[in-house]
Amino acid sequence: MLPVARSVPGESTQQPAQASDISSTPADLAGARNSVRTSSSDNTRRAYAGDWKHYAAWCRRQSLAILPPDPKIVSLYLTACALGNVTGDKKPNSTSTIERRLSSLSWSYAQRGQPLDRKDLQITTVMARIRNTRAKPPARKEAVKQEDIIAMLETLDRGSLRGIRDRAILLIGFAGRLRRSEIVGLDVDKDQTHDGRGWIEILDKGLLVTVRGKNRSRSIEITRGPSDATCPVAALEMWLKFAKINHGPIFRRVTGQGKLAGSRRLNDQEVARLVKRTALAAGMRGDLAEHERARKFSGHSLRASLPSLTDIDDGKA
Secondary structure, three states: OOOOOOOOOOOOOOOOOOHHHHOOOHHHHHHHHHHHHHHHHHHHHHHHHHHHHHHHHHHHHOOOOOOOOOHHHHHHHHHHHHHOOOOOOOOOOOHHHHHHHHHHHHHHHHHOOOOOOOOOHHHHHHHHHHHHHHOOOOOOOOOOOHHHHHHHHOOOOOOOHHHHHHHHHHHHHHHHOOOHHHHHOEEOOOOOOOOOOEEEEEOOOEEEEEEEOOOOEEEEEEEOOOOHHHOHHHHHHHHHHHHOOOOOEOOEEEEOOOOEEEEEEOOHHHHHHHHHHHHHHOOOOOOOOHHHHHHHOOHHHHHOOOOOOOEEOOEEO
């Protein structure tokens, strides 16, 4: 919690500032705003002027006319910027720089009374290609393997209600390859809540998980393992028993100083944080720097690799 200033009688060493010391007139405020606007517009104009000079120099080297504005020439220039062929340094411009240069040309041409059609097909096609080829693919999350999940379980407090819950989340999520939203969206039975995304059926030989999708539902069978320590079904049964849950959301917040299960459904972000926290505590990917390790794990790590008939202590999922 951030420190809060408080006054203590008899300990004041400085007189409070008078209103006249800190007040500003409307004229002062207007002047400050104008100063900020002027500074900002000056910076923009300087950037635009530099971009126009950059473009003009390239046109001269290519023996191309600057005026009137030609979308084909502008498209060639933008492509050269992306390839690093405008100057001799062979350094490609970033996408944001290229977009700024296009804005600069549009503004500069407009100032000369000859507007550039930025929506011309040649320009839009080149810009779309630049954005697509420069787009970074989403970072692939590290897949959790069988030996990893066992190590992650060892970092949990087995004697606490929260630890029992988190154990069930990790094992059910890993064995069923469930998304984090699907994990927290499970109810004890069908149609018990308006925001439920699925339900469970506990059977003698295992667990049947039904998950609702946009178009259809799917069912996942998880069989019991020979060891309760790593059995997803046993972990879930233990959580439901100690949390005293027999209706509604399965995975909930733990309240009452860690001794009670609340009524509210757990947020899916909590699953992501749980996976990341336990993976780091278990020493996974210790070959990487701390900040790189933190980016490697999320809720998706539980389903990033398909277990071939997932085998946790010989219990197939």
